[in-house]
Amino acid sequence: MPELPEVEFASRVLRKAVVGKTVRDVKVLHRSQRRGLPPRDVARVRGASISGIERRGKHQLISLSTGDTLIVHFRMTGDWLVDVSANPTPEYARIVLETDDGTRVSLVDPRALSAVTLSRAGEASLPDLGPDAADPTIDVTVVERALARRRIAIKLALLDQRLLAGVGNIYAAEALWTARIDPRAIASSLTRARCARLLDAVRTVLEKAARWTGRYRENGAGRFEVYDREGLPCSRCGARIRRIVQGGRSTYFCPRCQRR
DNA sequence: CGTATCCTGACC
DNA sequence: GGTCAGGATACG
Numbered sequence: 001m002p003e004l005p006e007v008e009f010a011s012r013v014l015r016k017a018v019v020g021k022t023v024r025d026v027k028v029l030h031r032s033q034r035r036g037l038p039p040r041d042v043a044r045v046r047g048a049s050i051s052g053i054e055r056r057g058k059h060q061l062i063s064l065s066t067g068d069t070l071i072v073h074f075r076m077t078g079d080w081l082v083d084v085s086a087n088p089t090p091e092y093a094r095i096v097l098e099t100d101d102g103t104r105v106s107l108v109d110p111r112a113l114s115a116v117t118l119s120r121a122g123e124a125s126l127p128d129l130g131p132d133a134a135d136p137t138i139d140v141t142v143v144e145r146a147l148a149r150r151r152i153a154i155k156l157a158l159l160d161q162r163l164l165a166g167v168g169n170i171y172a173a174e175a176l177w178t179a180r181i182d183p184r185a186i187a188s189s190l191t192r193a194r195c196a197r198l199l200d201a202v203r204t205v206l207e208k209a210a211r212w213t214g215r216y217r218e219n220g221a222g223r224f225e226v227y228d229r230e231g232l233p234c235s236r237c238g239a240r241i242r243r244i245v246q247g248g249r250s251t252y253f254c255p256r257c258q259r260r
Numbered sequence: 261c262g263t264a265t266c267c268t269g270a271c272c
Numbered sequence: 273g274g275t276c277a278g279g280a281t282a283c284g
Contacts, residue, residue: 001278032267058279075279077268092268111267113279127280152261161280168279248263249278 002074004058004133004166005209010080011060014105015053017082021099022049023064025085030094032112037095041118044068050099057129057165067121072107078114081106133166133202143195147187154190154198155183156247167202170227171209173252175201177226182260183244183251226252 002010026042028034048064055061062070072078081090085104089096093106095116107114119125130146131138146163147154157163158172167175176183178201181194190198212223225235229252230243239256 030267073279075266076277109267110269111278113267115280159279247261 001076001168001170002058002078003168003171003209005171005206005213007058007060007074007166008055008134008210009213010074011053011055013080013082014060014062017080017103017105018050018062018097018099019052020050021101021103023047023097024100025096025098027096027098028094029089029096030112033094033107033114033116036115036117044118045070045097056126057132057161058168059126059129061126069119071115071117071119071126073115074109075111075113075115077111078107078109081108128162129165130161130163131165133164134206138199140192140196140199143199144190144192147190147195150187152187153183153246154181154185154187155251157187158202159247159249164202166206169249169251170224171202171205173227174205174225177254177258178204180258182258183246183253185260226254228252 023045026045028037028042044066045064048066048068050062051065052063053060058073060072062072064070082103082105083090084102085098086102090106090108092108092110094109094112094114095107097105107116117125131142147157150157155172155176158167158175159169173183175198179194179197181198226241229241232241233239234241234254234257237254237257239254241252242255244251
């Protein structure tokens with residue numbers, strides 16, 4: 001699942017492939033994408049040149065010479081595939097961008113849940129996002145304040161992009177394991193010291209993931225401490241990793257060394 | 261706060 | 273052929 005490190009990697013791939021080029025054609029190949037990017041918006045993209053690529057949380061922002069911005073979210077299974085337009089259309093390609101030099105960038109997404117929308121010049125249509133989890137300038141106080149009023153489980157708070165942008169289900173679980181915090185702990189009850197440990201853990205986990213992502217895209221075995229490891233021993237204390245459901249999603253944690 | 265929705269591959 | 277997974281959003 002693409003979270004901040006994977007989206008950062010993908011945005012670099014995209015930047016290298018298309019920045020400075022002109023969009024020759026845009027194809028929307030799946031009906032679920034037509035809702036977010038209807039024909040009138042596709043028409044606005046054709047012929048524009050791409051001036052830059054940025055990332056905010058898990059969103060990628062493709063700036064166009066027209067002032068419009070394409071906003072891309074991979075959701076669960078989206079990714080970029082870069083090749084040339086002479087090749088056959090890649091499997092699971094949902095939206096295809098072709099540039100004037102023959103480069104083709106396909107949004108490949110087996111589950112077709114990715115979201116691509118066009119934001120018109122001047123209207124910022126990103127959802128309300130908290131500070132970027134990779135922002136080195138955020139400090140403990142930022143985390144402490146974000147959690148102070150939230151009487152929800154800390155795992156759910158970490159997934160709330162309005163509080164901190166970029167963390168998803170996998171790295172939330174990994175960060176809580178690293179910080180030795182029980183995912184069921186109430187967010188507002190965390191002490192300043194635990195907030196500091198959590199911020200540190202989020203950074204550690206995201207940096208580690210970025211190093212993996214740089215090498216290969218696939219999830220390597222043994223990459224995670226708790227995620228998808230139900231019943232297996234905790235590498236720190238040996239207790240069996242548990243799986244619970246929070247907010248409809250799986251949470252994996254060590255019931256012995258992660259405390260409330 | 262929980263639950264349904266979007267989608268389709270994977271798995272039973 | 274039914275169920276599940278899951279990020280974000282909408283709704284009760």
